[in-house]
Each structure stands twice: as C-alpha cells, then as structure tokens.
Amino acid sequence: MTGKSESPRAAPSPTALSALPAAPAVFTGREDEVAELLGALDPGVGGGSESVVISAVSGLGGVGKTALALCVAHEARGRGWFSGGALFVDLRGYDDVPVTADQAVLALLRALGVGDTDLPPTADEQYARYRGELSSREPVLIVLDNASDPAQIVPLLPGEGGGHRVLVTSREVQDSLPVRQFRVDGLSPDASRDLIERSLRLSDPGDRRVADEPEAVRQLAELCGHLPLALLIVSALLRRRRQRPVSTLVGELRTAEDRVRALRAKGVDQYGKELSLRPVFDVMYARMEPELARVFRLLGQAPGSDIGLGPATSLTVLPPEKLRPLLDDLAAASLVTPSPGGGRWQMHDLVRLYAQAVAAGTPELEEEAKSARRSLLFYYAQGAWAAKFTIRGERDDEVPDLFDGSLVRALSWCDSERTGLVTAALWTESDDPVQTRCALGLAIGLESYLNHHRAYSEWATVARAACVAAHRLEDPEDEAEAWDSLGRALYGLRRFEEALDSYGHAVRIYAELGDKDGQAQSWNNLGIALRELRRSEEAVDAYTHSLNLFIELDNHHAAAAALSNIGTLLADRGQLGEAHACLTEALEIHCKVGDLQGEAGTWCNLGVVLLHLDRAEEAHSHLTHALGLCAELGNWHGRAQAWNNLGRVLLSLGRLNEAIAAHTRARDWYAALDDSHSEALASLNLACTLLDLDRNEEGLEAARRARDLYEACDDWFGVGDALTNIGAAHSAQLLLREAADAWIRAAHAYDRSGAAEEAASARRRVQA
Incomplete structure (x- = not known):
C-alpha cells in the first residue's frame, strides 16, 4: 500500500484489495437482476476512458438490496473484472444517526492503505486524497450500501481513472444523480419457497417441512408478501421451533392483530441487521x-x-x-x-x-381513515350503479350517467377497478353503520357487472355479504334484493338447490313488503332453477305466479319474458303446440313494446319448437332472424345460442357440413365468453353431428370435451349424455368393451343427477 506521497499517481499500482462482506449464504430468485447488474458493471462495456458508471439499486426496505449487491460484487470480482479491488461501506442511511460522507471517506482511505498519520487534516483534502488513490489503481468496484441521501454518495465518487464502477443501494430512487437505476421487488412464489427451504436445510439438512407441507409454505410466503427479510424472519422462527409444523406459524401470522409487528425473530442476520420488520417500516414512515x-x-x-x-x-x-x-x-x-x-x-x-x-x-387517525373509507365507498358505489344502468341499457334520474351511455367505458372502468370494487363491497362487517350501508349499496350495484362477466363466485360472495348486512341494518327491501341476487349467482354456479333457498327468502320478504314486482321477479327466477332440476310441474307453477303478477302490474315486457319461459318449459315436456302458442304470444308482446333483446331470444326459442314440430325450414328462418338481431344488439351470448340451435336445424335438413360449422362457431363463441356449460352443450351437439358423418375420432374428441366441461360444471345429467354418445361411438367401431364401460359410467352419472329413466336406459344398452 502507498504511504505518504505528494504524487500518488506516480506511485506503483497498489495490490488488489477486498473489503467486501461475505456473499449472502442464502440467495435465490434474482437471476435476471444479477444479469442486468453485471451487464452494467462490466468494465468491458463503454471503455475505460469514459466517465465512471454508477448503478443504483432501489427498493422497499427488506427487499434484499444489500444481498443482491454483494452477490453481484463477488461475482464480478470472481470474473476478474476489478483487479484494483473492491471497497464497501455501509452508510447506515436509515439509522438514527446515518454515516456522513466525511466519516465514510476516512474508512475508505484506511481500506486503501492510508494510515491515520497520513490522513490530510481537512475533509476536502481527504476527498482529494481518496480520488488520488483511486486514480492510480486498476479498476475498483465501490459499493455504497444503504444510502438515504445523495449527499452521502456524491463526495465518494471517483474522479480520474478508468474502469471504476460504483454500486449504490438505497430505499429511494437516486433521480438527482447521473446513475443507471435498478428497482428490486419481492421474490416470485417459487423463489420464496426456495429461500425458506435453503434457510432451513442450511441449519439442518434433514429438515423436510418444506417438502412435506407445500401448501402451508405457499401460504407462509404469501403472508410474507414474498419480501426476503420477512422470509428470512419466518425461516429463523421455523428453525427455532424445529419440531413444529409450518402450518402453526401460518395460523399465528394469519390471526395476528399486527402481522408486520409479528414478523420478528431473535438475533441478527448475516450482516448484523435486526430480524424485525416493523422497525424498518417505522424508519421510512418517520422520514x-x-x-x-x-x-x-x-x-x-x-x-x-x-x-x-x-x-x-x-x-x-x-x-x-x-x-x-x-x-x-x-x-x-x-x-x-x-x-x-x-x-x-x-x-x-x-x-x-x-x-x-x-x-x-390514535382516535384522530382512526377517524381520518374512517372518513376516507366512506369517501371511497361512495365513489365506488356511484360508479357501480352508473355502470349497472349502462350495462342494462337503462336510465335512472337519480343515478348520474358517468359513462355517457357507453357500455365500453362502463365495462372498462369496472374492469380496471374490479379488485377494489369487489373487496370494498365486503366491508359490511364494520362497526360503522355508514360504512356498512355504503358497502351494501356497492354490493347490490355490482350485480350487473359481475353477471356480465359471469363472475359467479365473486358475485355469490358479494351477494351473501349483502344479505347479512341488510338483515343487520333491518333493511328488508335491500335484503330481499340481495337474496334474489344471491340466487342468480348460485344459479350461475349451478348450485340450484341453494338458489331455490335464496329465491324462497326473497319471495317471502317481498310478500311481507307487499312488493309485487319483486315477488314476480323472484317467482320467475324460481321457475328457472326448478326447470334445471327437472321439477317441471313446480316450475310451471312458479312461472305462472310470475306471469300473473306481471300482468296485474301491467308490466308487458316482463310478462312476455315469463310467457317465453313457460313456452320453453312446455317444449321440454313435449307439449309442442302449447309451447308454440305461448312463444308466439310472447313474441307479439316483445315486438309491440319494442323489446329487441326479448324478441331475439323468443325467435331463437321458437326456432327450436318449430324444429321439433318438423317445420325445419321455418325454424331455419326464425333462427337466422335471431342471429341478425343479436348481431345488431351486440348480444354475443344470444348469437352463440342461435348458432348452436341453427346447427341442429341444419342437421335435420341434411346440411351436415353447415351444421358442423354452426356448432363449431357456437362452441368457440361460448369458450370466448367463458361460458363452460353452454360450451359443453355446443361440443356435444358438434360430437353428435360428427358421429353422424362417421368422423368418429373427431366426434369422440368433441364428446370427451363435453364430458369434461359438464363434469367441471357439476352437471351430471350432461356428463351422462356425453358418455352415452361416447359409448355409441365406440359401439359403432365394434369396441364393445369400451362402449360398455362408457354406458356404465353414463348410468352412474345419470344416477347422480336423479335421472332414473335415463340411467335405466344406459344400463339396458350394456345388457344389449
């Protein structure tokens, strides 16, 4: 090392030094970040004559910036890039008393071999000596860790000399300096799991808890937000409680009143830092x-x-x-x-x-937060209700038209705020009745949006919370609406028995309120669920209740919808003449009141009835008209339904290739609309048509797709139908064992759906 020298540039080049702390013992999941930083530090990039390259790594406290910097620094040294050595100083920028640049330069000079007796007397002279020492060296890597202020960094930058690189870590972006900025975020779920496993196995190679409890480890990493410091803390806690399963710590963190405070462990980490998360956040807040x-x-x-x-x-x-x-x-x-x-x-x-x-x-801050949540709920509820009426194509003088009637704008806003909207709608358990009331209004306002996207699980969760909240607020009007909304969500989930129970609650409350319109809507919904359960007599009764109430209310639009439902149900029962009469009457009313959506659906249903009446040409005309109306209205679900029904008509007309094209188009539309159950129906229709053309392999593939979709939807009657067709296809190929197996499984599926007659028919096929 050089001692006193008026001209350090004339001295021989000092030997290489390394003041780096050890590389992190457990490090994973940063391959991309390491590669990027190494690219920035590479002395071969840019040439030695250019200005020093400064790289700054920023990120949340506890995200692992120091570990990343040290890993990269050791890798760079291992590649022989910095033959002049490596310097490291912890600037402790977030301690109560940070290290100043004046203090840091003294440590750096000592690391460079300048003894206390050789130190210049003033800070300016010390910085000059520091830069002079660096100017005479081969490329040096300087790591300035934990900086909180550019004033800590600037005086420590090298002056003359080629190839030096500076690597800074800070919680703050160093946007006032000419640096290349890197931001570090949390780890991926896989890397989080890896970090925990490596930490445990480093202590005890026989620790198998990560392998034995993968789900608990996944939840633990999620509770840690995939933040490396939090993951190291829970690893330390798991090492201390060696004989206890991971799931116990998951339970403790999940129920902790303050999870951030609970994330602490005794001792310090590899670099002497406290294993506690709350102090890290306290410092950032205090600043x-x-x-x-x-x-x-x-x-x-x-x-x-x-x-x-x-x-x-x-x-x-x-x-x-x-x-x-x-x-x-x-x-x-x-x-x-x-x-x-x-x-x-x-x-x-x-x-x-x-x-x-x-x-x-504090009470003051609690009141501030409460007021903010109320304000947010009002904002969300106002937007949700405006979107509700826009999606329905309706207007209400009491609800501002925030989207100027644009369905695209309404859906775009809801899509962007979806997580917040759904989560805030569950803020119904608050002790603040105003917040509960606002959350209830938001929950009810969201139904049209969630229905539009067929987000039935979210819808059911939101609607159930609304039922509880309305009951607690003693608000029967909203409670009835919430029960009806829950029924429709459960229907979408094909949980028909539960839907019946929800509709029953709604009908009872509407009756107590004397709300005939609410009763009529819920009776109609009851009928739809009963039809799915093949309880046709009860379904006709429910539809009739609905129809009579709508007629009494002079609600022609809704009465036509009820008539259409009755006609469809009668068609299911084989009462085709009566079905045709009902649907024709419903169509006349839809046309009279200008209800194009109802008209399109009724044209489609009439087409199916006409097909069963052997009036295929008329059916074709009706369904073609329905297709046009749906396209005009942008009703893509209705268009998919019309294509599917048209495929059946084309099959009956012997236009098999056109039938295949129609069913394929319907299937693809349903898939795009994420309607798995309807996709299953279209796939099964496609399978039947393909099998009629002796395209057995394609037909079997479509039938198996239908079977899988029906099973995912928990529709065991549909599963039975798909398996019945699979059996028929195998039988046509003289694969009798495979056919028998399919029919046996079809019988079991029909049994699960309560369809005894179809189950018996499937078993007779096996015996034959």
Missing part, C-alpha cells in the same frame, strides 16, 4: 413530511394492492394535480410502484398493513 405521511396512511385503506387515480383522489380528498406529485414521492421512496402508464399505483401487502396499523394508532 415523511406530514402531508406525504397522510397520503401514505390513506392509500393504505385501499381495498387491494393497487389503486387508480380516481379512487386515490376520493381517499385523500386531494385533486389530481396535488396528489400526483405526492404519489411520485412515494414511488421514489419505493413505497408504491407505478404502472407503466402511470395510471395506477401498487402498494406491497405488508406496507399496506403497516399503513393501516399506523392509521389505527
């Missing part, structure tokens, strides 16, 4: 200016990990022009992540939980 801290707390109230500008303005009660700069500041501090377009911001789950915990810290 915020009051207005930024307020925005941070309120964004934490958002019902999901990301939020758009509209909901954010409603939470913070700040106009966009004032809110955007504060969001930029939070993004620079790695507390939110902006989307590429800048229209949405994501907050890490643990950061959001921390913000909520801070907001619950």
